[in-house]
Amino acid sequence: MAVQFSEAALKEYEEIVTRYPDKKATLLPALWLAQREFGYVSDEVLEYIAQLVGMPAVKVYEVAEFYTMFHKKKPGKYHLQLCQTISCYLRGAEDLRSYIQETLQVLPGETSADGLFSFQLVECLGSCHTAPVIKINDEYYDSLTVEKLDAIIRHLKKNSSGEDHGV
Numbered sequence: 242m243a244v245q246f247s248e249a250a251l252k253e254y255e256e257i258v259t260r261y262p263d264k265k266a267t268l269l270p271a272l273w274l275a276q277r278e279f280g281y282v283s284d285e286v287l288e289y290i291a292q293l294v295g296m297p298a299v300k301v302y303e304v305a306e307f308y309t310m311f312h313k314k315k316p317g318k319y320h321l322q323l324c325q326t327i328s329c330y331l332r333g334a335e336d337l338r339s340y341i342q343e344t345l346q347v348l349p350g351e352t353s354a355d356g357l358f359s360f361q362l363v364e365c366l367g368s369c370h371t372a373p374v375i376k377i378n379d380e381y382y383d384s385l386t387v388e389k390l391d392a393i394i395r396h397l398k399k400n401s402s403g404e405d406h407g408v
């Protein structure tokens with residue numbers, strides 16, 4: 242098998258196993274660990290995890306497919322998750338979506354040509370009172386307007402200038 246955890250990740254996984262009565266119950270933490278270790282959970286990684294937790298690969302695929310927080314493809318340096326559920330929708334999420342698609346030239350599920358931004362539409366991010374909301378990597382940005390999002394995107398691009406992306 243081509244992919245496998247580093248020694249440190251494997252040790253971490255073994256520690257996780259001690260907290261559960263059954264190895265199969267470690268599936269979600271194992272997937273989290275795999276995403277942190279490999280950056281995303283490719284088919285190859287999912288097969289590795291299936292062997293590790295002792296489950297059929299198809300079940301592991303189903304779980305990874307169900308949860309939007311697991312990336313099946315390599316994400317951009319900045320992964321944008323735009324909430325499209327009702328509160329955000331009513332407060333301008335569609336305008337934010339249009340801005341992202343036009344400015345970054347990415348459709349949902351895609352990564353920008355420079356590898357800097359990937360874009361995903363997600364269901365409620367749990368911050369409806371500050372709608373509309375976008376999550377960029379682990380940060381929440383709320384009460385957004387197109388102008389605010391534009392400033393954030395410009396800032397992220399500026400922060401990345403001089404790096405490999407050439408933006």
Ligand code: FES
Nearest residue numbers: 324329366368369
């Ligand atoms: S509806 Fe968007 S955060 Fe809940």
